[in-house]
Amino acid sequence: MLVDDTNNILVKFRCHGTPLRCPPVYTSELHYVATYIRRLRQIRKAVVRLLNREPDTLVVIRTPNMQKFDPAYSLFYSNWFCLQIDTVLRGMFKGLNVKFLDAWEMMLAHHLPQDLHPPQPIIKNMIDVILSYICPAGKT
Structure with a gap:
C-alpha cells in the first residue's frame, strides 16, 4: 500500500493467486477466477x-497480457483464457468514459517475444501511453 497524504493519493496492490498455468492448481485456490465477473461489476459501479x-477524471484500465509458449507447451495451453478475460473486461466497461491500456495488442505488435510478464521496453511503452x-501533446 502507498499513501501520499499531501496529494490525497492511496494506491493498493494485491498480487494475483496461483496462475492457472502452474499445475497442479487446486480448485480451492481458484477463488479469484470464480469471482472475476462479480469483482468487475463492483469496480464498474465504483467507476460510475x-x-x-x-x-x-481519467480512468485507465489495463488489459491482460499474452503468454509466451514454446511449441511443446502450446499443445496443451493457449491464450484463450486471457482472451476471455479481455472480452469480459472490455464488455464490462463498454459505454463508460474510460481508456484502455491495450497490453494484449502492445505485446502482439512488438518485435520482442510475448511474455506473461512483459520486458522493460514494453512496460516503457505502456507508461508512455x-x-x-x-x-496529451499540444495541451497546455
Whole structure:
C-alpha cells in the first residue's frame, strides 16, 4: 500500500493467486477466477460513481497480457483464457468514459517475444501511453 497524504493519493496492490498455468492448481485456490465477473461489476459501479461525481477524471484500465509458449507447451495451453478475460473486461466497461491500456495488442505488435510478464521496453511503452492520456501533446 502507498499513501501520499499531501496529494490525497492511496494506491493498493494485491498480487494475483496461483496462475492457472502452474499445475497442479487446486480448485480451492481458484477463488479469484470464480469471482472475476462479480469483482468487475463492483469496480464498474465504483467507476460510475466516480465519473458521476467527477466527470473529468481519467480512468485507465489495463488489459491482460499474452503468454509466451514454446511449441511443446502450446499443445496443451493457449491464450484463450486471457482472451476471455479481455472480452469480459472490455464488455464490462463498454459505454463508460474510460481508456484502455491495450497490453494484449502492445505485446502482439512488438518485435520482442510475448511474455506473461512483459520486458522493460514494453512496460516503457505502456507508461508512455498512460502519460499521453495525462499530458496529451499540444495541451497546455
